Amino acid sequence: MSTLTLARVDCAGCGAAVEGELVVMANLGARADLRAALFSREINVLRCEACGRTAQVQRTSAFMDFRRRQWIVAYPDWAERHWAELAEATAMSVTRNLGLAAPANLRAQAPSWTVRVVFGLEAAREKLVIWDAGLEDLAVERLKLVALAGQPRWLMGRAWVSSVDDGALHLRLVAPDGAEGALTLPHQSLPTGPIPGVDELGLGLDPFVSARRLTVHPEPADPLSFDLDGRAHGHRNGEELRHVPQEG
Numbered sequence: 419m420s421t422l423t424l425a426r427v428d429c430a431g432c433g434a435a436v437e438g439e440l441v442v443m444a445n446l447g448a449r450a451d452l453r454a455a456l457f458s459r460e461i462n463v464l465r466c467e468a469c470g471r472t473a474q475v476q477r478t479s480a481f482m483d484f485r486r487r488q489w490i491v492a493y494p495d496w497a498e499r500h501w502a503e504l505a506e507a508t509a510m511s512v513t514r515n516l517g518l519a520a521p522a523n524l525r526a527q528a529p530s531w532t533v534r535v536v537f538g539l540e541a542a543r544e545k546l547v548i549w550d551a552g553l554e555d556l557a558v559e560r561l562k563l564v565a566l567a568g569q570p571r572w573l574m575g576r577a578w579v580s581s582v583d584d585g586a587l588h589l590r591l592v593a594p595d596g597a598e599g600a601l602t603l604p605h606q607s608l609p610t611g612p613i614p615g616v617d618e619l620g621l622g623l624d625p626f627v628s629a630r631r632l633t634v635h636p637e638p639a640d641p642l643s644f645d646l647d648g649r650a651h652g653h654r655n656g657e658e659l660r661h662v663p664q665e666g
């Protein structure tokens with residue numbers, strides 16, 4: 419079963435009201451159209467009828483595949499600084515959904531599911547690209563650490579595998595200042611042994627399997643201001659929300 423929700427936002431270009439459906443939960447095994455939309459980067463993208471501008475709406479979306487036994491929860495990009503708490507909460511929630519609350523047949527296969535927490539839909543897409551190519555995402559994240567080690571500008575930014583072909587992995591890079599880059603790495607560069615000088619102990623410990631755990635310091639989420647759907651107020655902190663304006 420897939421769940422979509424109707425959203426209404428204001429167009430950033432002309433201000434007109436834009437309506438469309440966003441993914442809350444997508445069963446990718448049953449919805450080839452949603453799987454294709456994730457690959458073509460059209461998930462949660464709304465188009466303004468008045469001016470033609472398109473924009474991707476940030477919200478939390480879950481993608482599961484019962485045949486492949488894959489479960490990805492994609493949180494909004496801005497929530498990445500809370501990765502530690504979200505990874506733990508997601509692991510507990512999936513344990514509940516696939517375990518305690520699930521029918522017996524699903525419960526039996528729960529340990530064989532691959533569960534991942536990602537930030538942004540490009541990162542959700544990346545996981546499918548990696549798995550469809552028959553690769554391990556843990557090995558790919560370790561490869562990023564090795565390949566970007568001498569390039570702090572890219573190491574501190576985001577890096578996603580955008581495609582894999584017979585010979586190589588093609589990465590899209592975005593630096594913290596927004597500059598874009600690209601990197602092609604041959605398959606044989608996937609590391610097999612420990613990476614010298616890198617403490618990678620946490621990489622496979624919870625559903626946030628990402629090189630970013632080494633560069634993004636985890637901050638606790640303020641439950642008052644934190645909206646899991648990511649619909650609003652991602653930029654506001656709890657202090658601002660607690661401040662009640664005085665009537666003049």
Ligand SMILES: [Zn+2]
Nearest residue numbers: 429432466469
């Ligand atoms: Zn518009």
